[in-house]
Amino acid sequence: MWPPSETPRFGQPTVLMTAVKAGRVNQGRVLQALHDLGPLSRADLARLTGVSRATIGSIVQPLLEGGLLVEGEPQRGAAPGGKPARPLWFAPDSPPLAAVHLVPGWVEAALVRADGGILAVASGRFRATAPAATVVDCVVDQLNAVLAGSTARALGVGIAVGGIVESTSGTIVACNLMPELSGLPLGPLVSERIGLPVHLDLHPRAQAIGDRWSGPGRGEQSFASIYIGEAIGAGLFLNGAIHCGPAGAGGEVGHTVVDIRGRTCRCGQRGCWETVATRDWLREEAARLRLPAARAMTTALLAGLSAAGDADARELFERYAHNIALGVVNLQQILAPGLFILHGDVTAGGEALRGRVERQARSRLPARSAAGPQITFGPAHDRTTLLGAAGLVLSRSFPLVG
Amino acid sequence: MWPPSETPRFGQPTVLMTAVKAGRVNQGRVLQALHDLGPLSRADLARLTGVSRATIGSIVQPLLEGGLLVEGEPQRGAAPGGKPARPLWFAPDSPPLAAVHLVPGWVEAALVRADGGILAVASGRFRATAPAATVVDCVVDQLNAVLAGSTARALGVGIAVGGIVESTSGTIVACNLMPELSGLPLGPLVSERIGLPVHLDLHPRAQAIGDRWSGPGRGEQSFASIYIGEAIGAGLFLNGAIHCGPAGAGGEVGHTVVDIRGRTCRCGQRGCWETVATRDWLREEAARLRLPAARAMTTALLAGLSAAGDADARELFERYAHNIALGVVNLQQILAPGLFILHGDVTAGGEALRGRVERQARSRLPARSAAGPQITFGPAHDRTTLLGAAGLVLSRSFPLVG
DNA sequence: ACCGGTATGTCAGAATCCCGTACATACCTA
DNA sequence: TAGGTATGTACGGGATTCTGACATACCGGT
Numbered sequence: 001m002w003p004p005s006e007t008p009r010f011g012q013p014t015v016l017m018t019a020v021k022a023g024r025v026n027q028g029r030v031l032q033a034l035h036d037l038g039p040l041s042r043a044d045l046a047r048l049t050g051v052s053r054a055t056i057g058s059i060v061q062p063l064l065e066g067g068l069l070v071e072g073e074p075q076r077g078a079a080p081g082g083k084p085a086r087p088l089w090f091a092p093d094s095p096p097l098a099a100v101h102l103v104p105g106w107v108e109a110a111l112v113r114a115d116g117g118i119l120a121v122a123s124g125r126f127r128a129t130a131p132a133a134t135v136v137d138c139v140v141d142q143l144n145a146v147l148a149g150s151t152a153r154a155l156g157v158g159i160a161v162g163g164i165v166e167s168t169s170g171t172i173v174a175c176n177l178m179p180e181l182s183g184l185p186l187g188p189l190v191s192e193r194i195g196l197p198v199h200l201d202l203h204p205r206a207q208a209i210g211d212r213w214s215g216p217g218r219g220e221q222s223f224a225s226i227y228i229g230e231a232i233g234a235g236l237f238l239n240g241a242i243h244c245g246p247a248g249a250g251g252e253v254g255h256t257v258v259d260i261r262g263r264t265c266r267c268g269q270r271g272c273w274e275t276v277a278t279r280d281w282l283r284e285e286a287a288r289l290r291l292p293a294a295r296a297m298t299t300a301l302l303a304g305l306s307a308a309g310d311a312d313a314r315e316l317f318e319r320y321a322h323n324i325a326l327g328v329v330n331l332q333q334i335l336a337p338g339l340f341i342l343h344g345d346v347t348a349g350g351e352a353l354r355g356r357v358e359r360q361a362r363s364r365l366p367a368r369s370a371a372g373p374q375i376t377f378g379p380a381h382d383r384t385t386l387l388g389a390a391g392l393v394l395s396r397s398f399p400l401v402g
Numbered sequence: 403m404w405p406p407s408e409t410p411r412f413g414q415p416t417v418l419m420t421a422v423k424a425g426r427v428n429q430g431r432v433l434q435a436l437h438d439l440g441p442l443s444r445a446d447l448a449r450l451t452g453v454s455r456a457t458i459g460s461i462v463q464p465l466l467e468g469g470l471l472v473e474g475e476p477q478r479g480a481a482p483g484g485k486p487a488r489p490l491w492f493a494p495d496s497p498p499l500a501a502v503h504l505v506p507g508w509v510e511a512a513l514v515r516a517d518g519g520i521l522a523v524a525s526g527r528f529r530a531t532a533p534a535a536t537v538v539d540c541v542v543d544q545l546n547a548v549l550a551g552s553t554a555r556a557l558g559v560g561i562a563v564g565g566i567v568e569s570t571s572g573t574i575v576a577c578n579l580m581p582e583l584s585g586l587p588l589g590p591l592v593s594e595r596i597g598l599p600v601h602l603d604l605h606p607r608a609q610a611i612g613d614r615w616s617g618p619g620r621g622e623q624s625f626a627s628i629y630i631g632e633a634i635g636a637g638l639f640l641n642g643a644i645h646c647g648p649a650g651a652g653g654e655v656g657h658t659v660v661d662i663r664g665r666t667c668r669c670g671q672r673g674c675w676e677t678v679a680t681r682d683w684l685r686e687e688a689a690r691l692r693l694p695a696a697r698a699m700t701t702a703l704l705a706g707l708s709a710a711g712d713a714d715a716r717e718l719f720e721r722y723a724h725n726i727a728l729g730v731v732n733l734q735q736i737l738a739p740g741l742f743i744l745h746g747d748v749t750a751g752g753e754a755l756r757g758r759v760e761r762q763a764r765s766r767l768p769a770r771s772a773a774g775p776q777i778t779f780g781p782a783h784d785r786t787t788l789l790g791a792a793g794l795v796l797s798r799s800f801p802l803v804g
Numbered sequence: 805a806c807c808g809g810t811a812t813g814t815c816a817g818a819a820t821c822c823c824g825t826a827c828a829t830a831c832c833t834a
Numbered sequence: 835t836a837g838g839t840a841t842g843t844a845c846g847g848g849a850t851t852c853t854g855a856c857a858t859a860c861c862g863g864t
Contacts, residue, residue, distance in 0.1 A: 014435045016451045017424035019820045026418045049418045083830040083841040245738025256732040259662045269766050330658040336647025364671050421849045485812040485859040
């Protein structure tokens, strides 16, 4: 039950395009277009993609027969005459997707509809030092809990893990905060116990997929999805595809150097972005400024103090925005994704922080014909990663590139 | 369930895969495999790509008929029996590719065979402040000079420009050192005068393509091609395709922040990588240390002084390696290309510098199962960009992704 | 000289997919 | 009721790849 990927390996085997592969890619792109733009008729899709209505019909036919899509009620468009279009949309009773978000001490699982609607959620705790078998048990338990509520067989399971992951083999390579899990082939293990294909990937990468499928990244060809909280990580969606380096590396933006003569990072190096933009930095600086509740400082608290007129808090708030903008600027210079979706503790900073970061970033970038980078915050109660883990299943089932 | 799609983005149409597109992609991948691995028989290609020999035959047939490839003499392989394979390779009289490298004050053009062999070279100078028409004339003159020597009609022209470029329209958006060229639609202008399709792109991006087609990047799926000299730029080849942000942006690694409290860059910001790793930095530091010929310092000179035992030179050499490694580390953390191909003045540092940079970079990266980043220097007499401009034509004629 | 073994290149039929045209359907307006 | 418009579908055609079978070419042994 662990066969799924056609091994997009990095190196020797040149892979060629096939008619059937092209068909699957086209199915994926049609699904993505539906996700991006909402319910669309076949004629809409034909106009959007430039192909004939007949072609769209043949592309979506298997999806309709498979129960993934349904035809909606005829809806009259803006035009005065003509046959009303029948919009296509994800079937309410379509095969759902199972999703798992695994962080130290905590597992959250969900059953998600193909349109992003959450059908069921379950979560469980475990000691961060628990042996691997316990963690696997906990993951399987939560999965079974959410799967029990569905009659339809799920399409697959997506697992998002905080840590270093080899997505091709579904193995956790290393995890600083859950050392017992190092080397654990979680994907195959869960797949065997659940009887469904399992797709494992990094937390920020899943988060980016979540943003792409059902967040602010919807419809975008390129953007960066950044998590900023107790640590920093990024998932990069570039030119219509999620970026994944060899062995699942990449996105470790937290340990890029921005202040070479700065303080020492827990990674052992100096001046990592994480040393100036995480919650820990915020708390240390708050303590230095003797702000109230410095040791429990959060972005929300700081934003409140700043709005209330505390000069020190205001200055720290501005510096925090500046430091966050640093990493954004570097990513924009290197990759120019154009859109940055921020998640984690920083989102509590609200528009006050978002605007500051955006202004800081733009002021540090050269003026171009294109607009400067755009900063967006993810939702406060953030299920993006969980949705992204579900989207992982769709992404692997319907690849967008051949 | 559906959050109203606030911005229906019909501007960016979803593009679908087609049989004919798939065929062209496959042709491109076969050509790339030949470039990567040298002459291969149809059977070799079939084994490499996993398709049948018959399919390979139908893929390469048009390329043979078009004169791009030829069948070599039957060559007996290692196996004892069997019909000898007929290797396929680029025809010596195949349609050549025209290439232009445009830098301030200087134009170099070449006519390149599909296998990377240079047929003719021409170059010309112009005043950096010359009006646009003069520069266009100069480019066209050099192109005509190299095209005159060929009987076969060239496949197209690739132009590499130092500056900001919009590759889709073939326009130079801005060029700091050649302000007269800002907004110049060089691609269409040259195309009209020469009567061939013209492909315009950034200098570092062309350099990366050159590395991919006929340099150390050959056969690699991901690598970064970095130019370090009077300025710093990078072309990123990621997962089998050259990365290009919206409007041709991206790769501006020279102005990523590595030392936020460092000196001011000419871009107006503080602590850009360029402020600590360009030749100008080297000369300033050399002057501070009162090294001989400090104001004309080059990597080659510094390497010589260091090797000769000058303690100050040695320390500066080490610091230069450290500073170069900084940017490499950042790129590796973000994108994990794994391979870094350095061009420009730094290549004169030889193995002494290469080893130092590699050690410095590896020491700043966490230990992983995969090997650390690998640093390579491009050739000293560097025609990579020119070859890359030629490769641009191939890349556009035979896209590797659909 | 002859024959089996092996590997290469090619041919023909089938399957898959997209394209273009034409046609049936459905709704509005006059 | 007739005309117009837009949607969805059926059919033939083109392009590509897959499968199986076949001719070719060379080696080694009898």
